[in-house]
Structures are given as structure tokens and as C-alpha cells.
Amino acid sequence: MKKAVVLFSGGLDSTTCLAIAKSQGYxxxxxxxxxxxxxxxxxxxxxxxxxxxxxxxxxVLEVPLNKIGGSALTDDIDVPKDLNPEQTTEIxxxxxxxxxxxxxxxxxxxxxxxxxxxxxxxxxxxxxxGYPDCRxxxxxxFEKMANLATKExxxxxxxxxxxxxxxxxxxxEIIKKGLELGVDYSLTHSCYDPDEHGLACGRxxxxxxxxxxxxxxxxxxxxxxxxxx
Numbered sequence: 001m002k003k004a005v006v007l008f009s010g011g012l013d014s015t016t017c018l019a020i021a022k023s024q025g026y027x028x029x030x031x032x033x034x035x036x037x038x039x040x041x042x043x044x045x046x047x048x049x050x051x052x053x054x055x056x057x058x059x060v061l062e063v064p065l066n067k068i069g070g071s072a073l074t075d076d077i078d079v080p081k082d083l084n085p086e087q088t089t090e091i092x093x094x095x096x097x098x099x100x101x102x103x104x105x106x107x108x109x110x111x112x113x114x115x116x117x118x119x120x121x122x123x124x125x126x127x128x129x130g131y132p133d134c135r136x137x138x139x140x141x142f143e144k145m146a147n148l149a150t151k152e153x154x155x156x157x158x159x160x161x162x163x164x165x166x167x168x169x170x171x172x173e174i175i176k177k178g179l180e181l182g183v184d185y186s187l188t189h190s191c192y193d194p195d196e197h198g199l200a201c202g203r204x205x206x207x208x209x210x211x212x213x214x215x216x217x218x219x220x221x222x223x224x225x226x227x228x229x
Contacts, residue, residue: 001027003116010046016178017122028055036066041198045189071096079193081203100133117158127171171213186222199226
């Protein structure tokens with residue numbers, strides 16, 4: 001069976017991406033990161049989903065991006081609330097410096113060891129917060145670099161391909177696709193600033209896009225939201 005490394009946060013997009021890879025016949029190797037993010041409850045969600053979807057191996061790596069800081073997700077900076085991310089062209093403070101570059105680099109190393117030519121990442125360039133490392137041109141550049149930088153590629157054993165099956169889909173289309181594949185979105189977590197019980201705030205950018213997606217898909221949102229304002 002062909003192998004795929006799937007970058008996997010336990011959120012809506014990465015879970016759908018994992019389901020797509022599974023539907024295409026890949027043996028799944030899910031890679032998650034504890035980067036000292038304030039929403040580290042997503043690691044628990046990732047473990048729940050990975051178990052439910054029967055991944056071959058789920059690897060969780062610790063990467064202390066909090067020591068670098070520079071993001072509301074890893075630093076002592078408030079997460080913006082009650083804003084519409086679609087009405088601004090500015091890159092939000094929830095952007096984590098070079099996060100996808102770092103994560104893809106770890107995925108590339110693991111994929112080379114596994115002999116897996118395929119890496120999946122659930123980036124999206126439609127309903128998203130404007131992060132520069134979610135754009136197709138970034139993925140194309142990383143894939144080119146990957147095929148220049150690794151032993152398996154320069155010796156001609158295989159070429160890496162970075163798969164982005166969600167990149168041109170709306171959040172509603174992503175949800176519909178996941179439901180077609182049997183995804184249980186109640187197991188996932190998207191919120192950037194959950195309360196002490198792990199309940200979603202309902203007010204950050206990620207919650208806004210998640211709620212919008214379920215509304216536009218015309219299906220109930222299974223997310224448990226905090227009553228705190």
C-alpha cells in the first residue's frame with residue numbers, strides 16, 4: 001500500500017484532508033505538533049480523530065515555537081475577537097512565523113525515512129485568514145525545494161508531491177466533502193482561544209470561518225461553544 005504523511009492538527013481542514021488521503025488508498029501517517037500553542041486542546045482532538053480513522057501511525061512532535069513568539073497563538077498577545085477575516089487584507093496576529101515551512105520540513109524528513117513520496121496538507125486559499133504559507137505558490141516552491149534537497153530524490157528513487165486537495169475549496173465545500181467521506185466533525189477542534197474546558201470561543205477568526213462553513217453547507221454545526229463573552 002502506498003504511504004502518505006498527512007500534516008494533521010485535529011481541525012476541520014486537516015481532518016478532511018486525512019479523509020481524502022484515506023479515500024485515495026493511502027496508508028496514513030499523521031503528523032501533529034505541540035508547538036506550545038494556546039489551543040493545545042487540538043492535540044487531544046487529533047488523537048481522537050486519528051484513532052477513529054485508523055491511521056497506521058500518529059506522531060506528535062514538540063516544537064517550542066513559543067520561544068520564538070510573534071503570534072497570538074504562541075505569545076502573550078490577545079487573540080482578536082469579533083472580526084470578519086474576509087474584510088481585511090492584513091495578515092492577522094494569529095499567523096505563526098514560518099509555521100507551515102517548519103511543519104512541512106518535519107513531514108519531509110519523516111516521509112523520506114518512510115519511503116513515502118506523498119505529503120498531504122490541508123491548506124486553503126479561499127475561506128482562510130490570509131496566511132502567506134497557505135498559498136499555492138508557497139506549496140509549489142516547497143515541493144521544488146523538497147525534490148532538490150533529499151537523498152531519495154537526487155538518487156532518483158522517487159519524487160515528492162505535496163498534495164493540497166482543499167486549496168481551492170470553500171469551507172462549506174470542505175465540510176460537504178468530509179461528510180461524504182464519513183467524517184465526524186464533532187471530534188475536531190478549530191478554535192484559537194478555547195476556555196479552560198476546551199470549549200470553542202465562537203468569536204475568533206477560526207470559529208468565524210468554521211461557523212460560516214457549516215451555515216453555508218446547510219448542516220448542523222456540532223461544535224461546543226463557550227457561553228463566556
